[in-house]
Amino acid sequence: MVDVAKAAGVAPSTVSYVITGKRSISAETRRQVERSVRDLGYHPHAGARALSSSRTNVLALVVPMYAGHNVAVVMQFVSSVATAARAHDYDLLLLTKDEGADGLRRVTSSAIVDAVIVMDIESADPRIPVLRSLDRPAVLIGAPDQVTGPTGLTCVDLDFVAAGACCVNHLADLGHRALALVGHAPAVYQRGSSYAGRFLRGFTEAAQARGVRARSRACGLSYDDVRACLDDLFTKDPKVTGIVVQNESVLPSVMSDLRQRGRRVPEDLSVIAVCPESMAENYAVALTTMAIPATELGELAVEMTIRQLDHFNQAKPRAKMKAPLAPETRLLSPQLVQRDSTARPPKT
Amino acid sequence: MVDVAKAAGVAPSTVSYVITGKRSISAETRRQVERSVRDLGYHPHAGARALSSSRTNVLALVVPMYAGHNVAVVMQFVSSVATAARAHDYDLLLLTKDEGADGLRRVTSSAIVDAVIVMDIESADPRIPVLRSLDRPAVLIGAPDQVTGPTGLTCVDLDFVAAGACCVNHLADLGHRALALVGHAPAVYQRGSSYAGRFLRGFTEAAQARGVRARSRACGLSYDDVRACLDDLFTKDPKVTGIVVQNESVLPSVMSDLRQRGRRVPEDLSVIAVCPESMAENYAVALTTMAIPATELGELAVEMTIRQLDHFNQAKPRAKMKAPLAPETRLLSPQLVQRDSTARPPKT
DNA sequence: CTGAAAGCGCTTACAG
DNA sequence: CTGAAAGCGCTTACAG
Numbered sequence: 001m002v003d004v005a006k007a008a009g010v011a012p013s014t015v016s017y018v019i020t021g022k023r024s025i026s027a028e029t030r031r032q033v034e035r036s037v038r039d040l041g042y043h044p045h046a047g048a049r050a051l052s053s054s055r056t057n058v059l060a061l062v063v064p065m066y067a068g069h070n071v072a073v074v075m076q077f078v079s080s081v082a083t084a085a086r087a088h089d090y091d092l093l094l095l096t097k098d099e100g101a102d103g104l105r106r107v108t109s110s111a112i113v114d115a116v117i118v119m120d121i122e123s124a125d126p127r128i129p130v131l132r133s134l135d136r137p138a139v140l141i142g143a144p145d146q147v148t149g150p151t152g153l154t155c156v157d158l159d160f161v162a163a164g165a166c167c168v169n170h171l172a173d174l175g176h177r178a179l180a181l182v183g184h185a186p187a188v189y190q191r192g193s194s195y196a197g198r199f200l201r202g203f204t205e206a207a208q209a210r211g212v213r214a215r216s217r218a219c220g221l222s223y224d225d226v227r228a229c230l231d232d233l234f235t236k237d238p239k240v241t242g243i244v245v246q247n248e249s250v251l252p253s254v255m256s257d258l259r260q261r262g263r264r265v266p267e268d269l270s271v272i273a274v275c276p277e278s279m280a281e282n283y284a285v286a287l288t289t290m291a292i293p294a295t296e297l298g299e300l301a302v303e304m305t306i307r308q309l310d311h312f313n314q315a316k317p318r319a320k321m322k323a324p325l326a327p328e329t330r331l332l333s334p335q336l337v338q339r340d341s342t343a344r345p346p347k348t
Numbered sequence: 349m350v351d352v353a354k355a356a357g358v359a360p361s362t363v364s365y366v367i368t369g370k371r372s373i374s375a376e377t378r379r380q381v382e383r384s385v386r387d388l389g390y391h392p393h394a395g396a397r398a399l400s401s402s403r404t405n406v407l408a409l410v411v412p413m414y415a416g417h418n419v420a421v422v423m424q425f426v427s428s429v430a431t432a433a434r435a436h437d438y439d440l441l442l443l444t445k446d447e448g449a450d451g452l453r454r455v456t457s458s459a460i461v462d463a464v465i466v467m468d469i470e471s472a473d474p475r476i477p478v479l480r481s482l483d484r485p486a487v488l489i490g491a492p493d494q495v496t497g498p499t500g501l502t503c504v505d506l507d508f509v510a511a512g513a514c515c516v517n518h519l520a521d522l523g524h525r526a527l528a529l530v531g532h533a534p535a536v537y538q539r540g541s542s543y544a545g546r547f548l549r550g551f552t553e554a555a556q557a558r559g560v561r562a563r564s565r566a567c568g569l570s571y572d573d574v575r576a577c578l579d580d581l582f583t584k585d586p587k588v589t590g591i592v593v594q595n596e597s598v599l600p601s602v603m604s605d606l607r608q609r610g611r612r613v614p615e616d617l618s619v620i621a622v623c624p625e626s627m628a629e630n631y632a633v634a635l636t637t638m639a640i641p642a643t644e645l646g647e648l649a650v651e652m653t654i655r656q657l658d659h660f661n662q663a664k665p666r667a668k669m670k671a672p673l674a675p676e677t678r679l680l681s682p683q684l685v686q687r688d689s690t691a692r693p694p695k696t
Numbered sequence: 697c698t699g700a701a702a703g704c705g706c707t708t709a710c711a712g
Numbered sequence: 713c714t715g716a717a718a719g720c721g722c723t724t725a726c727a728g
Contacts, residue, residue: 001705011715016707026713043457047404048705050395051720058441058460065427067626071419079413082444091460093406094442096430109391112406112439222629252600253630259604260632278415281570282601284608349721359699364723374697396721399704 001044007036019044050111055313059090059305060113062104064097064120068221068249069185073294076276077119077141080298088306090114101130108134115305115312117141121155123192128153137308141301143329145194154308155329156300160195163290163334164202167244167272170288170336172210176242176270176345179207180233181216182226182254184247189218199246199274213237219247226253230261241269241345244290248275255283266343277337286339293332300330349392355384367392398459403661407438407653408461410452412445412468416569416597417533421642424624425467425489428646436654438462449478456482463653463660465489469503471540476501485656489649490542491677502656503677504648508543511638511682512550515592515620518636518684520558524590524618524693527555528581529564530574530602532595537566547594547622561585567595574601578609589617589693592638596623603631614691625685634687641680648678 005012010029017023018033025033036042050056061081063074082092093113095103097120104127107113115137118127123145131138132152140155171179181203183189184196200216207214215237219229234240245254251273255265263269265285273279274290281287353360358377365371366381373381384390398404409429411422430440441461443451445468452475455461463485466475469492479486480500488503519527529551531537532544548564555562563585567577582588593602599621603613611617613633621627622638629635 012705013707013716014714017714020707022708024713029714041457043454045399045705046458046460047395047398048720049707051393051399051722052705052707054707054720056395061442065423065430067424067427067624068420068630071423072416075413075419075423076415078442079415079444082413082442086444086447091455092442094409094426094430094440096427096434099434106391107439109389110394112394223631224629252604256600256604256607256632259607276415281572282416283571284604360721361700361723362698365698368723370724372697377698393721396704397723399706400721400723402704402723 001042004033004036004040004042007040008032054111056111056114057090058093058113059085059302060093060095060104060107060116062095062097062099062116062118062120066187069188070249072248072279073276073292074119076294077298080295081117081302084299084302088302090302090306101127104130104134108136115139115309117301117305121194123194123197125192137305137312139301139305139308141297142194143198143331145192145197152327154304154327156297156304157195157331158292158297159331159333160198161202161205162331163274164199164204164244165206166202166334166336167274167290168203168206168210168212168214170272170338170342171242171244171270172207172212174242174270174342174344176212178213178237178239178241179203179215180237180240180243181214182229182233182243182245182247182250183216183218185220185225186218196246203244213239219250221249223253223257226250227257230254230257234261242272242342243269244272244274246274248273248279248292251275251279251283251287255285265341268346270342270345272336272342280337280339283341285341288339288342289337291335291337293335296332300332304328304330349390352381352384352388352390355388356380402459404459404462405438406441406461407433407650408441408443408452408455408464410443410445410447410464410466410468414535417536418597420596420627421624421640422467424642425646428643429465429650432647432650436650438650438654449475452478452482456484463487463657465649465653469542471542471545473540485653485660487649487653487656489645491546491679492542500675502652502675504645504652505543505679506640506645507679507682508546509550509553510679511622512547512552512592513554514550514682514684515622515638516551516554516558516560516562518620518686518690519590519592519618520555520560522590522618522690522692524560526561526585526587526589527551527563528585528588528591529562530577530581530591530593530595530598531564531566533568533573534566544594551592561587567598569597571601571605574598575605578602578605582609590620590690591617592620592622594622596621596627596640599623599627599631599635603633613689616694618690618693620684620690628685628687631689633689636687636690637685639683639685641683644680648680652676652678 001012005015085092117139119141121140121142143155143157188196265271273287277291280289349360353363433440465487467489469488469490491503491505536544613619621635625639628637
């Protein structure tokens with residue numbers, strides 16, 4: 001920086017101000033400095049910046065990485081968060097979920113990152129109290145179980161309760177009277193991943209409200225798991241004419257197994273897939289989907305984080321008692337896109 | 349740190365030495381310091397460390413994120429690199445591929461990271477010259493086209509040429525005389541992703557060597573793309589009895605379409621899938637696979653990076669002419685796991 | 697085995 | 713609109 005200042009004939013602090021844009025600079029001076037910056041190929045040292053400004057311009061993203069489970073959706077989240085972060089001039093530090101609460105404390109109290117975004121929150125997640133005590137902004141992608149509960153944390157998610165209900169309503173409107181839900185892998189429920197439970201709740205409650213029969217079952221990833229799951233569902237209620245597949249990873253096997261059973265979609269059986277829109281066309285029948293708006297959620301998460309950060313940084317110098325920005329909870333409304341896999345049930 | 353030093357009754361520098369372990373400390377003093385560190389909940393400030401030591405303990409990982417393409421494999425890479433990095437006390441900064449060469453320059457010359465790991469190298473990739481000029485260690489997951497070429501960069505990858513050949517040999521050994529390769533999406537070849545080309549080359553050359561017919565075709569992701577691809581392959585060579593599916597994302601559609609055509613696997617047709625082992629059991633027939641050892645490759649990449657870094661940091665103080673560690677290229681041997689989807693061809 | 701002190705490269709009140 | 717200077721919190725020669 002000193003070299004740049006010399007080359008431009010100004011004080012080092014002026015170079016800093018040109019780069020950070022934190023005070024107005026005469027057009028002339030600015031030009032000089034920018035020129036020298038370019039000529040010397042100068043890049044400010046991130047560590048030095050972090051040390052003197054107490055800001056790193058890095059966000060942590062905690063990603064769940066379970067082999068085979070939900071990879072497409074997770075990738076979309078990661079990709080969208082990374083891109084949105086860069087658009088706001090932030091970089092992304094990737095944390096795996098199994099670093100747990102300690103990992104959050106580590107990156108946060110070493111000032112490696114300015115804030116954290118956490119995916120895949122579980123009911124009674126041990127990270128929540130930690131997150132709340134961090135003294136740095138935290139945003140959850142995914143809402144803890146009591147949606148409106150006093151988590152004190154900012155959340156953004158699809159409204160999975162409404163999504164479950166929405167699927168039921170679509171099928172009930174078409175005339176279906178008996179439904180089934182092919183759920184996530186058992187491990188997902190055991191972990192208490194909140195989205196799984198919330199969707200199931202919406203599904204069950206709406207079925208009750210509409211007076212249609214509904215049952216659900218967790219479903220493992222292998223072909224045998226899928227067959228066993230469908231066997232069970234069809235045995236327990238042979239009249240099922242509508243199924244909702246919440247487990248995106250298992251869609252191929254489900255579609256293939258249904259054909260093998262001689263159940264035509266949608267003539268004999270209607271299918272709704274809960275998955276990213278991009279997967280809808282990958283089957284012989286274009287799938288009616290309950291979209292998971294991963295890209296939008298990722299962008300929102302970043303925006304909410306930045307907003308918290310702005311507030312946080314303003315409050316810092318002024319009062320010791322920074323009024324923490326009131327934690328918002330944004331739940332996106334579900335959007336069902338009808339394609340060719342849902343229709344009226346067969347006449348009996 | 350000053351507080352910790354006071355609490356422990358030692359000099360700040362001693363605290364530093366205890367934490368970094370860079371010189372021997374009496375057991376007594378160490379205990380005192382460690383105690384104070386714990387009592388005060390002290391965490392060293394990453395920025396300050398980076399500034400004075402010129403090391404950040406962060407690695408950049410450049411990840412290709414194309415919706416739908418190869419997501420499972422990419423996730424496995426990311427997960428394994430992240431975990432391996434943590435095991436060496438490094439964090440991971442995630443860069444998307446579309447930040448390109450500029451992104452590499454940015455994180456590197458701002459000293460945000462100590463080294464970079466780059467996935468999905470293309471033939472004649474514009475990032476290669478940049479990587480070579482970085483003055484920081486760089487490791488490629490994936491080899492540029494001329495495997496042994498003078499890239500001057502350290503690479504680790506599956507030996508895709510051998511992998512292609514290995515698939516052909518397995519099928520030829522079983523007695524198949526006409527083979528087909530369902531390749532990656534056209535976009536992958538257009539980008540010149542090197543693994544796609546290398547696999548194809550191995551496949552083609554081995555077929556020639558073994559005197560079996562072989563053709564290949566790119567294949568898009570949608571069901572219609574898959575059907576068109578198989579239509580084309582079977583039309584051009586109706587005697588095909590063995591196919592290799594390199595495009596993991598398309599496996600479900602392929603298997604489902606084959607059944608619809610009345611081609612039983614493996615009685616009528618043998619299938620080899622190039623994919624992670626974890627996907628082998630997700631179909632009605634357990635798939636014979638050409639494994640993509642993503643986890644192992646990720647770990648190797650991190651180890652090679654650390655080794656470069658060690659060398660780099662040792663050379664720095666001594667000579668201006670740091671002899672750059674001779675760039676290694678490690679190509680893992682392919683491993684074919686036979687399961688139930690390959691067998692002798694039908695007698696004619 | 698331990699200390700005192702310089703210095704890493706920025707940002708940001710404080711002055712004018 | 714611009715400068716001079718303190719200070720952020722560590723690491724690491726230099727000494728003893």
